[in-house]
Amino acid sequence: MSRTGEESGQLNYCFEKQQKYKRYFQRLYRQRYLFLMVLPFLVWVIVFKYIPIWGWTMAFQDYKPHFSFLEQTWVGFKYFIELFHDRQFYLVLRNTLVMSLLSLLCGYTFPIIFAIFINEIRHKFFQKTIQTISYLPHFVSWVVVAGIFTKLLAIGGPINQLLLELGLLKEPVLFMAKGEYFWGIVTVADLWKELGWNSIIFLAAIVSIDENLYEAAQMDGANRFRQIWHVTLPGIRMVVFIMLIMSIGNLINIGFERQFLLQNNLVKDYSEVLDLYALTYGIRVARYAYGTAVGIFKSVVSIILLLVANTVVKRFNDGTAVL
Amino acid sequence: MRTRRALLLSLVWIVALAGLGVCSIIGAQKPLELTMFSYDINPNYTGFEDPIGREITKRTGIKLSIEYPVGDPEERIMLMIASGEYPDLIFHKGAGKFVDAGAFIDLTSYIEQYGANIKKLYGPYLKRMRYDLNDRSIYYLGCYGVDSQIWDVSGFELQHAVVKELGYPKMETLQDFENAIKAYMKKYPTIDGRPTIGLSLLADDWRFLISVTNPAVAATGAPDDGQWYIDFETQEAVYHITRPEEKEYFRWLNHMNALGLLDPESFVQKYDQYKAKIAQGRVLALTDQRWEYEEAERALRQAGKFERTYGNYPIVLDERFKRPDLWDPGYSASWGVGISVNCKHKEEAFKFLDWMASDEAQVLVNWGLEGVNYRVENRKRVIPPAELEQKNNDPLYIKKSGVGLYVYPFPQRGDGLVDPTGNTYTTLTKDFIKERYSPVEKQVLASYGAEMWMDLYPQSSEFPLKPWGAAWQIPTPMNEDFTVPLQRCDDLCKKRIPEIVLADPSAFDRLWDNFQKELENLGIHKAEAIFTQLIQERIALWND
Numbered sequence: 063m064s065r066t067g068e069e070s071g072q073l074n075y076c077f078e079k080q081q082k083y084k085r086y087f088q089r090l091y092r093q094r095y096l097f098l099m100v101l102p103f104l105v106w107v108i109v110f111k112y113i114p115i116w117g118w119t120m121a122f123q124d125y126k127p128h129f130s131f132l133e134q135t136w137v138g139f140k141y142f143i144e145l146f147h148d149r150q151f152y153l154v155l156r157n158t159l160v161m162s163l164l165s166l167l168c169g170y171t172f173p174i175i176f177a178i179f180i181n182e183i184r185h186k187f188f189q190k191t192i193q194t195i196s197y198l199p200h201f202v203s204w205v206v207v208a209g210i211f212t213k214l215l216a217i218g219g220p221i222n223q224l225l226l227e228l229g230l231l232k233e234p235v236l237f238m239a240k241g242e243y244f245w246g247i248v249t250v251a252d253l254w255k256e257l258g259w260n261s262i263i264f265l266a267a268i269v270s271i272d273e274n275l276y277e278a279a280q281m282d283g284a285n286r287f288r289q290i291w292h293v294t295l296p297g298i299r300m301v302v303f304i305m306l307i308m309s310i311g312n313l314i315n316i317g318f319e320r321q322f323l324l325q326n327n328l329v330k331d332y333s334e335v336l337d338l339y340a341l342t343y344g345i346r347v348a349r350y351a352y353g354t355a356v357g358i359f360k361s362v363v364s365i366i367l368l369l370v371a372n373t374v375v376k377r378f379n380d381g382t383a384v385l
Numbered sequence: 386m387r388t389r390r391a392l393l394l395s396l397v398w399i400v401a402l403a404g405l406g407v408c409s410i411i412g413a414q415k416p417l418e419l420t421m422f423s424y425d426i427n428p429n430y431t432g433f434e435d436p437i438g439r440e441i442t443k444r445t446g447i448k449l450s451i452e453y454p455v456g457d458p459e460e461r462i463m464l465m466i467a468s469g470e471y472p473d474l475i476f477h478k479g480a481g482k483f484v485d486a487g488a489f490i491d492l493t494s495y496i497e498q499y500g501a502n503i504k505k506l507y508g509p510y511l512k513r514m515r516y517d518l519n520d521r522s523i524y525y526l527g528c529y530g531v532d533s534q535i536w537d538v539s540g541f542e543l544q545h546a547v548v549k550e551l552g553y554p555k556m557e558t559l560q561d562f563e564n565a566i567k568a569y570m571k572k573y574p575t576i577d578g579r580p581t582i583g584l585s586l587l588a589d590d591w592r593f594l595i596s597v598t599n600p601a602v603a604a605t606g607a608p609d610d611g612q613w614y615i616d617f618e619t620q621e622a623v624y625h626i627t628r629p630e631e632k633e634y635f636r637w638l639n640h641m642n643a644l645g646l647l648d649p650e651s652f653v654q655k656y657d658q659y660k661a662k663i664a665q666g667r668v669l670a671l672t673d674q675r676w677e678y679e680e681a682e683r684a685l686r687q688a689g690k691f692e693r694t695y696g697n698y699p700i701v702l703d704e705r706f707k708r709p710d711l712w713d714p715g716y717s718a719s720w721g722v723g724i725s726v727n728c729k730h731k732e733e734a735f736k737f738l739d740w741m742a743s744d745e746a747q748v749l750v751n752w753g754l755e756g757v758n759y760r761v762e763n764r765k766r767v768i769p770p771a772e773l774e775q776k777n778n779d780p781l782y783i784k785k786s787g788v789g790l791y792v793y794p795f796p797q798r799g800d801g802l803v804d805p806t807g808n809t810y811t812t813l814t815k816d817f818i819k820e821r822y823s824p825v826e827k828q829v830l831a832s833y834g835a836e837m838w839m840d841l842y843p844q845s846s847e848f849p850l851k852p853w854g855a856a857w858q859i860p861t862p863m864n865e866d867f868t869v870p871l872q873r874c875d876d877l878c879k880k881r882i883p884e885i886v887l888a889d890p891s892a893f894d895r896l897w898d899n900f901q902k903e904l905e906n907l908g909i910h911k912a913e914a915i916f917t918q919l920i921q922e923r924i925a926l927w928n929d
Contacts, residue, residue: 126485126486127466127467127469127486128466128469128485128486128487128488150873209655209657212653212654212655212658213658216650216654216658217649217650218579218580236649236650236653238653239649239650239652239653326588326589326652326653326654326655327588327593327652327879327880327882327883328652328653328880328883328884328887330876330879330880331880341460342872342876343869343872345460345463345464345467346457346459346460346463346872347863347865347868347869347872348463348466348482348485348863348868349865349868349869350463350467
């Protein structure tokens with residue numbers, strides 16, 4: 063190719079770029095009202111989500127609350143090194159991840175199945191009743207739920223009595239004292255509380271599926287199970303993926319309410335989670351820096367998990383990412 | 386039409402403005418509202434709207450709006466310090482964090498200027514309230530009754546039915562205690578159709594300290610110094626769980642568990658489950674403090690099951706030891722109410738605290754309103770029988786009347802102290818305690834040759850003076866070398882002790898030794914050294 067061709071190509075490129083900018087600003091101007099409408103929320107995000115990140119500097123200081131920023135002593139990665147050398151931290155991390163994976167597995171698959179079942183119920187009144195009953199526990203506080211479960215599982219509690227009557231147990235079992243049961247108990251309690259509530263969004267997605275698709279499937283001779291497999295499930299695929307990514311991003315942020323309320327000293331090795339650890343060894347002993355270091359660690363893990371989940375979903379979803 | 390509307394509008398404006406003006410004039414006479422944080426929750430708090438609260442406002446022009454912590458008060462405090470948003474008054478249990486953060490004002494000059502009542506109330510103890518050797522400011526006014534008599538003991542509890550059934554056996558050592566539980570349990574495997582429980586412990590969160598570890602200290606004759614045991618000769622502090630004597634106490638618990646005399650749910654149950662079991666009347670023995678099991682016992686009293694309520698016995702590990710329950714630690718003056726730097730009305734706040742220390746206020750908060758809650762007959766304060774009946778049996782009495790609501794944590798005269806009129810400042814007297822005993826309780830006491838439970842215990846005159854007061858009140862520094870190992874050790878105790886008690890007796894020694902080694906590895910000796918220094922500094926501060 064000749065030189066001129068190259069030059070003209072470059073010229074063309076510059077021109078195109080200019081045009082592009084022009085068009086960009088034109089569009090911007092045309093949509094100015096839309097941008098104005100977005101502005102308050104943008105400000106909100108910056109003020110409440112980005113500015114607080116400044117507080118992360120705390121993790122690198124020997125932070126004392128009554129000193130100003132310039133008076134703090136900088137300690138570098140001291141608290142991170144300490145964090146990664148603490149054996150208890152790994153124990154707590156394990157508990158956090160295991161319990162959150164369990165609740166993801168159960169708290170995600172069961173609501174989908176439940177939503178499909180409810181949708182298949184033809185009797186409207188019965189359907190509505192079940193739905194309402196199933197999401198009522200969501201409004202019960204964890205304090206009460208923990209109380210119910212500890213009483214259910216006590217030595218003289220109904221579960222033990224039932225198992226004894228049925229002859230499945232010879233002696234009552236202290237369920238709450240066995241560390242290896244704790245994860246299961248938390249997961250079941252969580253499932254009981256949130257099953258109905260979590261299924262609402264899937265139910266909404268199912269309802270919005272075009273009725274014609276079902277009719278067409280019926281024409282083709284699909285039975286109820288076939289219809290679920292070929293119409294319902296593909297129909298709610300996007301919602302399922304979005305929910306999955308959102309819950310994976312929050313894997314490490316499981317809070318500590320349930321664990322804190324259900325635990326006792328005998329199962330501490332299985333019940334302590336990251337947030338509680340940060341509270342006890344960060345804030346409670348005035349090591350704000352250490353608590354912040356745990357927080358940063360959590361954020362980094364969350365971001366990584368989110369990106370991984372998004373890529374995986376992209377693979378499954380014919381190359382379109384949800385995010 | 387238009388002018389009329391304009392006129393009307395301006396009229397509305399004028400009325401509104403006038404209203405505002407009137408409001409602001411009235412507002413000037415409205416009480417000054419001070420905010421306060423209280424470390425301890427008080428379910429009876431009414432927002433200062435009960436008769437006594439209103440009376441205090443009437444006499445001082447001040448109204449308190451008190452915030453109580455939800456959950457762990459330490460965490461609330463740490464967040465308060467991090468944000469620097471302090472209320473006007475702060476009731477703390479450990480001033481260290483606040484003083485480190487510069488949250489309190491020094492009250493010394495205020496006490497000089499306006500503190501006549503405070504000086505009178507605290508007397509020689511004012512000097513104990515100075516912060517430490519380097520900083521002799523007074524940052525707070527100590528809570529708890531000054532020079533209080535101890536008449537009410539807890540100790541180890543046994544149902545009256547048990548001792549009655551067994552013919553009032555000698556109740557001195559753990560062996561006696563164990564024998565009684567064992568014999569009764571064998572005779573009555575069920576009570577009211579439910580399985581009998583021998584000894585039940587409570588390990589729910591911090592209550593672990595009250596019902597599991599503190600009894601080990603008391604049963605081995607040591608005074609309550611929190612997590613510490615302080616040697617009288619050397620004045621050196623050790624983490625009390627490391628004492629060999631206490632190992633024997635836990636060996637006994639382990640043995641009780643092996644015999645099936647210990648409630649298997651001891652380390653699992655929550656506080657409400659524990660109370661429910663006690664209220665069913667099927668727990669024979671406790672190692673608890675009265676304020677913790679009182680509520681459940683009240684249910685038993687209301688149901689008329691007096692033989693299922695508890696007597697208090699001075700049980701020790703063996704004859705070498707003396708129960709320390711009546712050992713008076715002396716006024717320790719390290720928890721209390723301070724005024725924060727953020728307070729805009731420091732002088733008014735201080736004058737309010739000083740008024741609370743006056744005789745007038747002490748009588749008001751303890752006895753209530755004259756002619757309503759008490760009468761004066763022949764210069765003696767008397768609570769009318771109808772009022773007394775309510776006071777003893779109505780759970781809502783405090784909330785409704787406000788009597789007793791504002792005693793703690795403000796400056797307070799101790800039980801048994803007499804005011805210039807010859808009456809006690811508080812309503813608690815020996816006779817008052819005796820009047821509350823049930824007939825069954827009186828019968829049991831008589832069989833043991835005592836009038837009150839405290840008669841069974843070694844008397845306070847038998848114990849030496851504690852030169853450091855109560856060590857659990859000593860403010861600790863926010864020093865990582867101290868707080869972190871201590872937090873770790875406290876957490877480890879909560880984990881290991883239940884495991885060890887529930888283990889097979891043959892494994893006890895091995896597990897206990899491992900536990901002690903773990904404590905050492907967590908750096909308990911470093912924390913001990915720091916605390917020893919704090920103790921010695923405190924003794925120096927109090928004596929100079």
